[in-house]
Amino acid sequence: MMPIPLSWWLTVSAALFSIGVYGALSRKNAIGILMGIELVLNAVNINLVAFWRYIAPTDISGQVFAIIVITVAAAEAAVGLAIIIALYRRRQTAVVDDLDLLKN
Amino acid sequence: MDLEFIISLIVQIVMIGVIAVALMTAFAAMVMVERKLLGRFTLRYGPNRVGKYGSLQIIADMFKLFFKEEVIPGHVERTVYLMAPGLALVPALMAFAVVPIAGAPFTLPFQIMGTPITINPWIANVNVGVLYILAIGSLGTYGVILGGWSSNNKYSLLGGLRTSAQMLSYELPMGLAMLSAILIVGSMQLTNIVEFQASYLGGFFWLILVQPVAFIVFYICALAEAGRSPFDLPETENELIAGFSTEYGGMKFGLFFAAEYVHMIVVSFIMATVFLGGWSGPFAQQAPFLGIGYLLIKVAFILFTMIWVRASIPRVRFDKLMKFCWKFLLPVSIANAAATALVLAVLFF
Amino acid sequence: MPFDPSQIPIVQIVFFVMTACAIGGAIGVVSSPNLFHSALYLVLSLFGVAGYYVLLSAGFLAVVQLMVYVGAIAILILFAIMFARRLMGQGENQNNQQWWLSLPIVMILFAVLVGVVNTVSWPVSGAEPTGDTVMELGHAFLGSYLIPFEVVSILLSVALIGGIFLAREKVEAEEA
Secondary structure (H helix, E strand, O other): OOOOOHHHHHHHHHHHHHHHHHHHHHEOEHHHHHHHHHHHHHHHHHHHHHHHHHOOOOOOHHHHHHHHHHHHHHHHHHHHHHHHHHHHHHHOOOEHHHOOOOOO | OOHHHHHHHHHHHHHHHHHHHHHHHHHHHHHHHHHHHHHHHOOOOOOOOOOHHHOOHHHHHHHHHHHOOOOOOOOOOHHHHHHHHHHHHHHHHHHHHHOOOOOOOEEEEEEEOOEEEEEOOOOOOOOOHHHHHHHHHHHHHHHHHHHHHHOOOHHHHHHHHHHHHHHHHHHHHHHHHHHHHHHHHOOOOHHHHHHHHHHOHHHOOOHHHHOHHHHHHHHHHHHHHOOOOOOOHHHOHHHHOOHHHOOOOHHHHHHHHHHHHHHHHHHHHHHHHHHOOOOOOOOOOOOHHHHHHHHHHHHHHHHHHHHHHHHHOOOOOHHHHHHHHHHHHHHHHHHHHHHHHHHHHHHHO | OOOOHHHOOHHHHHHHHHHHHHHHHHHHHHHOOOHHHHHHHHHHHHHHHHHHHHHOOOHHHHHHHHHHHHHHHHHHHHHHHHHOHHHHOOOOOOEOOOHHHHHHHHHHHHHHHHHHHHHOOOOOOOOOOOOOHHHHHHHHHHOOOHHHHHHHHHHHHHHHHHHHHHHOOOHHHHHO
16 A cells, blocks of 8 residues: 555646646746756656556666666757857847847 | 544654754765865865864864855845855755665664554655655755855856756766666565665675676766766866855855755765665675664775875866766766667666 | 554654655746755756655665765766856846746646546555565666667767867867
8 A cells, every 4th residue: 555645746836737737837047947848858758657647657767768868958958058158148148038039 | 633643653753853963974074084185185284274174174164164254245146146055065964864874674673552663764765765866956056056146246157057057967878877777676665676686696786896887987977967086077176166156155155065065975975876786795684783884985996096096187168068978878878878778678678 | 542653654754854854945946046056956856856756665776866866967067057147137037928828728737737646546566676676677778678778879879079069169170
């Protein structure tokens, strides 16, 4: 008998996901958006690991997926921050609303 | 959950407390020994005024730090500023949790409510011990980076950036050196690593014998991670005042100072455990206390060499330090790990 | 009623503490007006998630989370913020014009997710993880998941090289 039901994990993960999405939607600054996306990825990982533990604990795939997600998140953060730094050098801003070169 | 569990929980908490106090005491002793030895290395006496041969100097210093006025400069980011010294010290202490200090559990000579008490020679024996050490080591960067940022001082910021860049960079060869060692053992659990070394070659199959390169790489990285000379860039007094700790005084500075020394002591324990056979030695399996003695001798030797290095080698310039890490240590440790894997594959498959 | 220590729901308490870290940290990330503090809240949140992995008996993942997320990604973010101080935009509003619109949308999303979670009957198996999960992971990565593993390593190297190329200063200045 597990002391914590699966639905608790899924609820927590849903909350983290929603907060992350809100961060990505509402932040003006590119780094803020990036942090929102990191939260979303973490929520996904909680789900993967919880499903592994509760539904298929004998099959390691859940953890494999989670590790791949973490790796991709690392790659995403590296490229994302590099882009932000490069932008900052050129335009002196990281506010995505100001990056409207293609508008006209 | 019954009485036995509660007792084991209490024993565990007491054990954590004892080890934390022991490490802090070791820090005080270490400062003393280092000053004395550095004095000798440079043909001076070292501290010799307070107590016999200056042995109470550190206590006097501590009193001084304790009774200093707590100054918090007005331009700092208060919460983060106060958090940083603790964040520097705690990870250094935490890394000790997985180090096994003896070969067998101790049984206390008395009983509590009819239950005999056995104490494990470790705080936690996790199966990812080596990774745990690396992960906790990477947390140590936070104290530095936050201290540097929250001080709102350009020297602090520069010092913090430098130090964290240095710590991040040297983590990589350190991890790869560890990897070479655990490839041979086939386990990341520190107890297994020690038992492996104790079970071949009459108990002296120390991993340093088969992995000398990994040991040297690890040693250099340990110096850099703990911010020890010749990699003590954080404290380059002559160019950065005192690096990230510029704006800290009194006990807050004391904590940063303690963090550096505790880090150095704990990393020596880890080195002794992974590469020098840990608690193993003649009769250590039968008499656990002997194991502690062996481990302490090995650690003391490593610490002595660290002080020796400090007395002999001048400080490295920052760009050279980074180049040395990325262009020399990292390729060497990758080649070493690959060679180890290749040899193992040829021998065993 | 005498005090019975076996009634203390330790696991649940730990779960709630971790939830306080993870969710509280996440709220801090999206609501803090100072970007640097946001990043610190992110660290707190990532810590909470690492605690979740320990509770879910995925110790290896917990350590990887600490090492990769807390020890590398979060520090990278802090670095980026520190290198470009004006990025922080201290004192100005950190939200764009559509934040009031995204708030209800996200709340609806959350409500839908919770509804789904609680209506589906999950096929929970009572089994315990068998054997050494670390070793199993190793076998999985070099066995049935070899190709994804290789692809992800290539992705990571490409991303790192790309990141260095993008963030690099002008090449002419470098050569001098």
